[in-house]
Amino acid sequence: MDDDQSYLAVRSGDARFDGMVFVGVTSTGIYCRPSCPAVTPKRENAVFFPSAAAAQGAGFRACKRCRPDATPGSPEWNARADVVGRAMRMITDGAVDRGGVAGLSAALGYSERQLQRLLTTELGAGPLALARAQRAQTARVLLETTALPMADAAFAAGFASIRQFNDTIREIFACTPTELRERSARRDGPARPLTVGHPDTGPLAGTISLRLPYRAPYDLEHTFGFLGARAVPGVEEATRNGYRRVLRLPHGTGIAELAPGDGAGYVWCRLRLGELRDLGTAVQRCRRLxxxxxxxxxxAEVLEADTFLGPLVAAAPGxxxxxxxxxxxxxxRAIIGQQISVAAARTVAGRLVARFGKPLDVPVSGPGGGLTHVFPLAETLAEADPRELPMPRGRSQALVALASALASGDIDLGPxxxxxxxxxxxxxxxxxGPWTADYIRMRALGDPDVFLPTDLGVRHALERLGHPGDGRSAATTAQAWRPWRSYASHHLWASNARAAL
Incomplete structure (x- = not known):
């Protein structure tokens, strides 16, 4: 988008572009999201930025009405496979806070100088500024949703010192941390203290409830149904109106509970964390999930135009x-599920969890048997005897080989x-084979453009729609669905479920 197109988005208050473009108002020194309810600035007073970090670096403060730092992230970073896209996925996962710019650069295979130049060219800010913007957002969540002491909130958000924390909050939000918390209390009521010794989770460090925004529409019923149908006993389970699971995080374990919001535009997320330093990482991983x-x-603009997919997309918007x-x-889990049903894969994975997973210090009771373990580490399964795994020999050997490659770093599936x-x-x-590798690429690596032409569910859906359904014909037809073939696959799978009702 050029500046004139960005201004049209701002003038129309188009929420689709929240998180993709940020507008700075030179007459006020404030930056906003396109859907901000404030009076639209004059064109000559509007400057545009590709990231919140760039707006902050230019000296603009976050708008107190629209809170532009709390927008959904840009979908560009899901689709892009270049070094900038990879770097952004790592930064949002907390890589800079854990390993610094040097660690980020080394992981990407670039020098710090090259990476700085690439990110600044694309986003108007380098890795430190981008990570700083994310720390500020995490700090705001802690200040507004918990009664955590200021020092604890600062270090939990990833700041190296109280002074750095105070200076950043003042610069970005134009108020002190105390004022930010007081303003939130006047708007939403006082924050609850973090729960210690929760009756369901035991002595976890705390429980935080927050809202995760998204761009509407969103078929939440399908997503929670998809996850619930594949929930591995002991690690995850469907709840009355959502889903929850155990998280393995950089500094400890946690539990995420996700459910539809009271209105459109956000999902409720309740996090119970062993280490509050993992908050930012936990939020981003829930967003990717x-x-x-x-x-x-x-x-929808691409898939609705297709003869086969158009009716499916219209039947399941979002x-x-x-x-x-x-x-x-x-x-x-993709290896475990080869050539067996979803229900059978859950059963086998549950047995592996019970035998090789690390038990939670305090299990969490629940309708599906509760949460009891962390899924086994690759290092643990790499040392397992394939003959002792509850699956055919060929599949167990493949699982051990994959676990060994992951444990050694020969294969990287990180952000x-x-x-x-x-x-x-x-x-x-x-x-x-190709199906397993592509399914891993679709879900583990978050690639939005993966199609599974030999998948049985995909073939059945295409045949029901009058398509030949063989792998070669399906792959050829799917070329018209690029760059959103992963979404096309989900529409085909969902159509099977609707047809079975």
């Missing part, structure tokens, strides 16, 4: 392509992974 940064209208909170877990290189590495492993 639910595909909350997607642009459903951009997807269908998402769920990702995963733990790419390595998803990859190992900064090169998707092409990872998929090629997967295909070289014994027992991993």
């Amino acid at each position: 639910l595909d909350l940064d997607a642009d459903p209208q951009a997807v 269908l998402r392509s769920p990702g995963h909170v733990d790419p390595e877990e998803l990859a190992m 900064g992974a090169d998707r092409d290189a990872s998929a090629e590495g997967l295909r070289r492993l014994p027992g991993i």
